[in-house]
Amino acid sequence: MSRVTRKDVAKLAGVSETIVSYVVNDNRYVEAEKKSRVLSAIEELNYVPNNIARSLSKKETNHYLFMTDDLDNDYFTSLLAEMESVLIEQDFFISLCKYRDNNSFLNQVFARQFDGLFISTSEISQASLNRISNMGIPTVYVLRNMKITIPDNISVLNPGLYMGAEKCIHHMCEQERKRILFLDRFVKSANDEIKGVDPRLQAFNNWKEQCFVWSKIVHTGNDYSLLKKNLSDIYRDEAKFDGIIAINDKVAVLALRSLQDLGIRVPEDVSIVGYDNNFLSGIFDPSITTVNVSKTAYAEKIISLMKDLKDREEVKRIRLPVDLIVRNSSLRREKNESEN
C-alpha cells in the first residue's frame, strides 16, 4: 500500500501530470472543466502532495529550526508557541532542538536543508558560528553570549538581557542594597571551561564594584535543598547579603522560598529580583520584582528578521525593549495592593 502520487491523480482525471501540479499550486490557467476533474480525483484518492519531492525540486523546505540550550525553560516554549502560530499560517513548520556544539550535530542540521536557523544559546563556540555562517543558511542569532563575534551575514536579535540586568542592578542601588548575591543558573562544569558569558552576568560583573560593597556569584542548579544550604552557609559564614539578583524567576522563586524557610525576611532583610516575568513571579507573597520582555514582540521581530534575511538578504540587528516590573520582593517598604 504505497502513497498516492500525482501520477495516480493524473490518470484518474485523464490529464497529464503537469496539469495536476498546475491545479494544486494554482499557478497556471487550467480549463475549468479539467480543473474540476482534477479536484475531484484528488478528493477521491485522498491525494496529498509530497513536500519532500517539492523541496528537492524547489530547494526550499518551508521549515525553520530553533536551537536553544534551554529546552525546558517555559519562556521558550511559549515563545515557540507564538512563533509556531504565525508560521503555520504561511505553511511553515518550525522544529525545536537542543543546541549541541559539535560538528556531527551541525552536519545533521545542515543535511536537513532548513530554510532558516534560529539560535539562542550561550554555549556556541566562535568556530561553530563561523561554520554556520559559511553554510549560507539564513540565520538569526539571539544575543545571549557577550564573548562572540557575529559574522556579518547573520542577523541579531538582542533580547536586552544586558540592559534588563542593568535595570535590576540600578534598582538594587536605589533600594540601597549593598551586599548582593548573583544567582547564575548553571553549575560550573567540571572542567571549569565556561563557553559563553550571559549578558546578565556580564552586566553584573561590570557594575558590581561601582554599585556594591560586597558581591558574590553563585552557580546553582534547580535543586531546592542544595540552594537553601548554599544560601544558609553564605549568610552565616560570609556575609549577611541584603540583595539577590537571580538569573530568572524560577531561581528567584527558589531563593525566596529558601530564605523564608531560613527565617530571613523578604524584602525586609533581603531584596530579590528575578527575570522573565514568569507567571510564577506575580503569584508569590511577596510578589517578585522581575524583568519583562514581550513574547509577542519577540516572536514578531524574530520572524521579521528571518523574512528580511531570506527575501532581501537584509542583515539587521534589533534590540527588544525591556521593562523592570517592580513588585514587593525588592522594596524596602511594601507597595500597596495595587500592583500589576
Added chain:
Amino acid sequence: MSRVTRKDVAKLAGVSETIVSYVVNDNRYVEAEKKSRVLSAIEELNYVPNNIARSLSKKETNHYLFMTDDLDNDYFTSLLAEMESVLIEQDFFISLCKYRDNNSFLNQVFARQFDGLFISTSEISQASLNRISNMGIPTVYVLRNMKITIPDNISVLNPGLYMGAEKCIHHMCEQERKRILFLDRFVKSANDEIKGVDPRLQAFNNWKEQCFVWSKIVHTGNDYSLLKKNLSDIYRDEAKFDGIIAINDKVAVLALRSLQDLGIRVPEDVSIVGYDNNFLSGIFDPSITTVNVSKTAYAEKIISLMKDLKDREEVKRIRLPVDLIVRNSSLRREKNESEN
C-alpha cells in the same frame, strides 16, 4: 553560490558518484586509497549530504512529529527534551507543533512525510483520528480523551490520567473531605462544544456522587485574579468546600495562593491536590500533594512504542504507572518535615 553536492566531491576525488555514496554511508567496500581521497575531498569542500534527496529516494525522513494542544505546558517541554536526546542519537529529529483539528492542517502534516506521529491532545475528533489512521503513518496516541475510539493500527500510550485522578479522589475521601471543587483547565468555549473529555474529569464525574456530598466543576484559565474571585464567590455563596482537585500543579498553585489571600487555610480548611509533580509543587508552603508520572519512563515507552510500530508493525497499548505523592496541602494534620 550553490550547495556542494556529491557530484562535486566525486569530481574532486576522481571517482564516480556512487563511490562517494558508498563512503558516506559506509555500506560497501571501497578501496582504502580511494576512500581516503573521497574523505579528504569531503573535508575540503565541506560537503554535507542532502537529506531531502535521501528522504525522497529512501521514502524515510528520519523525522517524527509530536502534536499537542498543550504547547506551553512545561511537562511537555521536558518530556520533549528527553525524547529529543534519545532520538538525536539515532539521527532522528522531532518537531513539536500545536495540534489543530482541521483538514488543511492535517494535509500539511501528511505532506511532510514524517516517519511517525505522536499525538497528545484531547481536542481531536474521531474523523480526524480515522483520517490519520487511514494515512498509514505509524502513530502513537497518548490517551487524553475518553470519548474516542482508537483505530487498530494506532498504538496507545496511556499516561494513567484516569487512575491518577482516582488516587486523588480516594485520597480526598480518606481525608474525609466531602465538598469538592474540581478545577479544570479550560474556559468553556463560547459554543459550549467541548470535543474531548479529559480522563481526570471523567474520573471525577464517575466517582463524585459516591465519594462526596457536594461537588462542582469549574473551568478556569491561568488568570490569577479571576480564579481568586471565582473561588471567593463560590465559597461565600454556594458551599464552604473543603477540597480542591486541580487539573495540574500550575492550577493548584494558583488555587493555593488564592485561598491564602482569602484567609482560607490550607490544609486546615481546604485540602488541595494537583497533578504532574511540577517542580513548583514541592516548593510551596504547604507543599502540594500531586501525582507523579516519570518522564523518563514516558519518553522511553513512547519511543519504544513507535519503534515497534515502525519496525514490526506491532500495535500495542501500554499504561504508565502513576504515583500519588502525598504532601502537606491535603493532610488534615501536617506531616513532619521528612517529605520528599
Added chain:
DNA sequence: GTGAAAGCGCTAACAT
C-alpha cells in the same frame, strides 16, 4: 492552454 522532458541529489539494483 497543455504536455514532454530535464533536473533536483540522492539510493539501490544491476551489470561488469
Added chain:
DNA sequence: ATGTTAGCGCTTTCAC
C-alpha cells in the same frame, strides 16, 4: 570492487 542506470515525486522550461 566499482560504475551505470533507473527511479523517488515533484517544479519548471520550452515547444506545440
